Amino acid sequence: MITLLQxxxxxxxxxxxxxxxxxxxxxxxxxNNGPEQRIISPIFITKPEETSSLVWNDRCVFNLSTYLTGKxxxxxxxxxIMAKGCDIKSICVLIQENQIKREDxxxxxxxxxxxxxxxxxxxxxxxxxxxxxxxxxxxxxxDSAEAQTKKLNQVEKKVESKNCVNPxxxxxxxxxxMNPQDRWQYCLDQFSKCIRCYACRQVCPLCYCEKCxxxxxxxxxxxxxxxxxxxxxxxxxxAFHLTGRCVDCxxxxxxxxxxxxxxTLNKKMAQVVKDMYHYExxxxxxxxxxxxxxxxxxxxxxxx
Amino acid sequence: MTKLISxxxxxxxxxxxxxxxxxxxxxxxxNVSFFKRISVxxxxxxxxxxxxxxxxEFFFAPSxxxxxxxxxxxxxxxxxxxxxxxxxxILGIRPCDMAAxxxxxxxxxxxxxxxxxxxLRDNTLLIGQSCRxxxxxxxxxxVGINPDDSQNMDLMLTDIEKNLFLVxxxxxxxxxxxxxxxxxxxxxxxxxxxxxxxxxxxVDYLKxxxxxxxxxxxxxxxxxxxxxxxxxxxAKCIGCGVCTFFCPTCHCFDISDExxxxxxxxxxxxxRRIWDSCSFDHFTKMxxxxxxxTQDRRFxxxxxxxxxxxxxxxxxxxxxxxxxxxxxxxxxxxxxxxxERIHCLSYQSHGVx
Numbered sequence: 001m002i003t004l005l006q007x008x009x010x011x012x013x014x015x016x017x018x019x020x021x022x023x024x025x026x027x028x029x030x031x032n033n034g035p036e037q038r039i040i041s042p043i044f045i046t047k048p049e050e051t052s053s054l055v056w057n058d059r060c061v062f063n064l065s066t067y068l069t070g071k072x073x074x075x076x077x078x079x080x081i082m083a084k085g086c087d088i089k090s091i092c093v094l095i096q097e098n099q100i101k102r103e104d105x106x107x108x109x110x111x112x113x114x115x116x117x118x119x120x121x122x123x124x125x126x127x128x129x130x131x132x133x134x135x136x137x138x139x140x141x142x143d144s145a146e147a148q149t150k151k152l153n154q155v156e157k158k159v160e161s162k163n164c165v166n167p168x169x170x171x172x173x174x175x176x177x178m179n180p181q182d183r184w185q186y187c188l189d190q191f192s193k194c195i196r197c198y199a200c201r202q203v204c205p206l207c208y209c210e211k212c213x214x215x216x217x218x219x220x221x222x223x224x225x226x227x228x229x230x231x232x233x234x235x236x237x238x239a240f241h242l243t244g245r246c247v248d249c250x251x252x253x254x255x256x257x258x259x260x261x262x263x264t265l266n267k268k269m270a271q272v273v274k275d276m277y278h279y280e281x282x283x284x285x286x287x288x289x290x291x292x293x294x295x296x297x298x299x300x301x302x303x304x
Numbered sequence: 305m306t307k308l309i310s311x312x313x314x315x316x317x318x319x320x321x322x323x324x325x326x327x328x329x330x331x332x333x334x335n336v337s338f339f340k341r342i343s344v345x346x347x348x349x350x351x352x353x354x355x356x357x358x359x360x361e362f363f364f365a366p367s368x369x370x371x372x373x374x375x376x377x378x379x380x381x382x383x384x385x386x387x388x389x390x391x392x393x394i395l396g397i398r399p400c401d402m403a404a405x406x407x408x409x410x411x412x413x414x415x416x417x418x419x420x421x422x423x424l425r426d427n428t429l430l431i432g433q434s435c436r437x438x439x440x441x442x443x444x445x446x447v448g449i450n451p452d453d454s455q456n457m458d459l460m461l462t463d464i465e466k467n468l469f470l471v472x473x474x475x476x477x478x479x480x481x482x483x484x485x486x487x488x489x490x491x492x493x494x495x496x497x498x499x500x501x502x503x504x505x506x507v508d509y510l511k512x513x514x515x516x517x518x519x520x521x522x523x524x525x526x527x528x529x530x531x532x533x534x535x536x537x538x539a540k541c542i543g544c545g546v547c548t549f550f551c552p553t554c555h556c557f558d559i560s561d562e563x564x565x566x567x568x569x570x571x572x573x574x575x576r577r578i579w580d581s582c583s584f585d586h587f588t589k590m591x592x593x594x595x596x597x598t599q600d601r602r603f604x605x606x607x608x609x610x611x612x613x614x615x616x617x618x619x620x621x622x623x624x625x626x627x628x629x630x631x632x633x634x635x636x637x638x639x640x641x642x643x644e645r646i647h648c649l650s651y652q653s654h655g656v657x
Contacts, residue, residue, distance in 0.1 A: 029630070029638055030515070032438040033505045041636035042540040062635065066542065071598070072535075193334070195366060198584070199544035203634050215586050217560070224560040225367035225578045255634035257356070257546050259334045 005082075005142045006051050008108070012080050013048040018106055021045040022067055022081040024060040025053045042067070056082065056142060061115045061124065063087045063249040068100050069208040080106040082142075084115070085132025089247035089282025090205040092137060096289050097245075099208055109138025125263075126250045136283065171264060172271075188228065191235050193258045196226040200252035200262055201238065206245050213237065239265040244273045244290030247282040305479070307489040308498075311467040317488040318345045321393060325429075328362060329395040330355045339394065353439035354398040354626055358552035362394065363424045364408060366549075368577040370420075372564070383572075387419065392428045396461075399453040400444045400624040402432055404552030406456050410618050411555050420577075429481055432457035437503040441627030443640055446514040449624055452500065463501040470498050515640060516647035518611065518621050524650035525612040529604075533649070537642055538603035540635045545581035547629035547637075548606065553622045556580045556587075582606055607642060 012018045025043030028036040040059045044067075045051055065087050067073050083091060088107060094100045111134050114127035135141070175183060198214075201207045214222045214234055222237065223230030246266040253262045273279055276299040279290050309317070318327060322343070331340045332349040338357035342348060372383045397405075412421035434452035435442075444451060454460035458478035461469040471489060473482050482489065492498060548554040558580035565571045580587060582605045588596045596602050614622035623639070630638045 027636065027638075027641070029636075030443075030640055031440045032442060032509050033440055039636050044539045067540075072539065195549055195579075197545035197549045197581070199542075199546050199634050202542040202544035211586075215584075220560070220562070223562045224558065225562060225576045227367055230562075251634075255544070255546075257336070257550060257632045259336050 003054075003056075005056055005108070006054055008140050008142070009045070009051040009054055009080065010048045012106065013045070013051065018076075018078045018080040019046060020073065020076040020079045021051065021054070021108075022064045022073070022079060023054045023108075024056060024062070024064075024082060026055045054082070056110055058113070058115050060084070060110075061254065063090060063203075063205055063251045065090045065094065066203055066205040066251070068094060068105075068205070078104050078106065080108055082108045082110060083135070083138075084110050084112040085130065085135040086126060086247060086249050087205075088135045088137050089132070090249055092282040092285050093206055093245055093247060093289070094208070095285045096287065102285060106140065107135075107138045109135035109141045111135070111141065111143040124250060124254075126248050137285065171261070172268070175264065175268075188232070190260050191231045192228045193260060194226060194231040194235065195258060196224070196231065196234070197257065199255040199257065203251045203255040204242075205249070205251070206242060206247075207238070235262070235265065239269055242266050243269040244277075244279060245281050246270055305473040305482075306492045306498075307471045307473065307482070308464075308492050309461075309469050309471050309489050311469070313488045313490075314461075314469065315345050317485055318348075318395065320485070320488075324391070326390045326392040327395060328359070328392060339396075348395070350396070352437050353435060353442065354401055354628075356628065356632070357550065358401050358404060358626065358628070359394055359397055360401075360404065360408065360552050362392070362428070363405065363421055364412070364555060364557075366579045368420055370559075370575045370577055373573045373575070387423045389423060389427050392424075393431060394428055395431045396433045397430055397457070398433060398435060398626075399451055399455075400442070400449055400626040401552050402430065402455070402457055403444075403449050403453070403624045404626070405430075407553045407614075407618075407620070407622050407624070408555055410620075429477055430456075430458045432460040434460065434462045434500065435506070436463050436501045437506050438509040439627055441631040442509075442625060443515060443627060444625035445510060445512070446516055446640075446643075447518060447621060447623050447625040448514075451506065451510075464498045465501070470500065516643045517650075518615075520650040521611050521643055521646050522615050522621075524646050524653065525608060527653075528649075529608075531649075533645060534604045535598075535600040537637065537645075538600035541583070541599050541603050541637060542635055543583050543585055543599050543602065544634065545579075545583055546632050546634065547639075548581035548583055549579060550628040550632055552624060552626055552628070553610070554581070556582060582609070607639075607646075611643075 009021050009023070013021065023043050023045060024040050027039055027041050029039050031037045040055065042062050042064055043053060045054065063086070064081055065083060068079070068081065068091070073079060081091070088109065091105070091107065095102050113133060114123045114130065116122065117124040178186065201212060214224070222233045246269070248263060248267060248270065250263055253260070256262055270281070273290060277290060281290070321327060327342050328339050329342050329348045330337055330351060331342065331347050332351070336357070337349060337351055337355035339355060339359045339362065369385045371385065374381045408421070409425070412418040432454060438451065452462060454472050454474050458475045458481065460472040460474055462472070464470045470492065473479050548556070557577050560576050560578050562574055562576055563571050564574050583602050585602070587602065588594060596605060610622040614620065630640060
């Protein structure tokens with residue numbers, strides 16, 4: 001059966017509207033205790049006949065927009081990308097920051113009822129508070145809501161029966177209740193585990209600097225050794241660089257092999273930005289980025 | 305020499321040796337399993353397979369101090385790190401991680417000895433454990449490693465009943481340890497063969513055999529430095545260091561000069577050896593030239609190093625089939641898929657061997 005997604009993407013390539021499609025493909029992975037595992041992984045499609053391998057379901061967790069700033073993808077004159085609402089927010093920031101041009105991009109928006117979480121969560125944390133189940137910016141909309149709603153209803157029931165509070169709020173409350181020393185200690189404990197594989201930075205669509213300050217050695221700004229001082233500098237620097245930009249796609253936390261709660265800092269910063277400047281990143285392509293705009297009435301009470 | 309030890313006695317033995325040795329064993333924190341120095345036996349988390357992090361870091365640390373330096377009245381004072389280490393025991397090391405350690409031995413001990421590595425290697429007793437069931441992502445049998453291989457271990461534990469281990473005393477070091485703590489062990493019954501416990505999955509795994517032939521892959525790599533599959537496979541690679549940092553055999557490092565600031569705000573410079581990864585874009589970056597400017601070349605390097613350069617140099621491959629890279633890759637790049645493809649390509653170009 002050919003899905004609407006496959007037909008639309010076939011058309012795009014056949015009529016040479018785009019030369020590359022960034023999408024999700026399903027692959028089988030050999031495992032030892034059971035039948036082959038079906039996994040979803042990013043796929044780069046350049047030929048119309050290959051579009052039959054494109055899929056869209058609740059296991060498509062990757063934020064493909066991270067590839068848009070890569071040299072290999074930029075070499076194409078026009079690219080189509082499959083993106084959920086949360087992914088489109090990061091595309092929006094990339095456009096705001098002049099990293100990509102809206103007209104060079106065809107956004108295949110995906111209606112999404114939430115993707116699965118890994119690490120034993122039925123649904124990704126970001127999906128609990130998602131306002132963009134139908135994307136806000138797109139060229140083509142793929143609506144497969146029905147098939148998804150079915151699956152996720154079952155999952156949601158499971159969550160209810162466990163009587164879970166919204167985990168994000170719970171996490172914030174827990175952090176806010178801590179006294180500053182404990183909170184600092186918590187951060188030290190977590191960041192001391194970092195091994196500096198930079199999966200968080202590499203997977204982040206908004207960490208597109210050609211040369212990260214961490215990799216600079218003449219002079220060295222941030223210690224490269226995976227010890228506490230350098231780890232702290234790296235993660236706090238990254239949180240600062242993402243303030244007013246991070247769209248909470250959650251990819252850093254998903255990619256982290258040490259299971260560090262990496263989005264916590266970013267979410268806190270997003271909350272502060274929202275409270276102080278009523279700004280939310282990734283919603284409008286024509287809006288000036290937070291740090292690129294200034295108004296006289298801007299809150300500055302924190303400058304001491 | 306084979307002996308027996310019950311789980312209770314193993315617990316007593318470890319509790320006893322904790323007073324005189326540093327004991328490093330698998331633990332699980334934050335849903336990540338890794339080797340850690342323990343202070344009580346109860347910290348150990350016995351799992352069926354190798355932990356997420358390999359014990360590599362206990363011989364070749366993510367950050368090693370090479371020396372410290374300080375300026376005093378226009379003189380530079382150098383200080384070497386102390387190379388005194390307590391005696392250590394690593395408990396529960398799996399055959400794949402042991403094979404990886406043998407590979408590191410060849411790098412760090414042959415042709416010029418790495419002093420940091422050899423000091424740590426000499427003062428460590430390795431108590432291995434054979435696998436009774438294969439891990440989800442393992443493929444050790446495809447690269448010529450047996451899940452019950454005791455080669456180069458000091459002692460080797462094998463499950464034979466629910467709470468009973470067969471202990472193989474392999475090395476001289478192991479014998480010395482055994483004779484010191486022999487009261488904890490029982491004699492093995494010569495008439496009873498003591499069959500190791502093996503799950504049905506393990507039987508299937510061993511029956512399945514190799515998924516690819518390393519020799520064929522090596523030959524294909526000899527001729528295909530340039531090939532379209534490199535850019536095809538590496539297109540989705542994001543260039544992080546997960547595969548190499550978790551690999552028990554990857555051993556590339558960088559040198560970094562850093563400062564240590566003390567409480568009295570005096571400081572010392574320290575030269576450190578830190579893990580580096582061929583996946584990083586600055587790995588081969590030189591002032592005037594970047595020989596690996598794109599991710600497909602960096603990806604090719606990883607495969608070439610393991611299945612060509614290492615074989616050329618040491619007549620053995622540098623992959624032990626632990627499966628960590630394929631289970632942890634954030635974008636789902638699977639080394640088995642890559643090797644199977646190369647295996648098929650080698651058949652196409654040379655016919656069936």
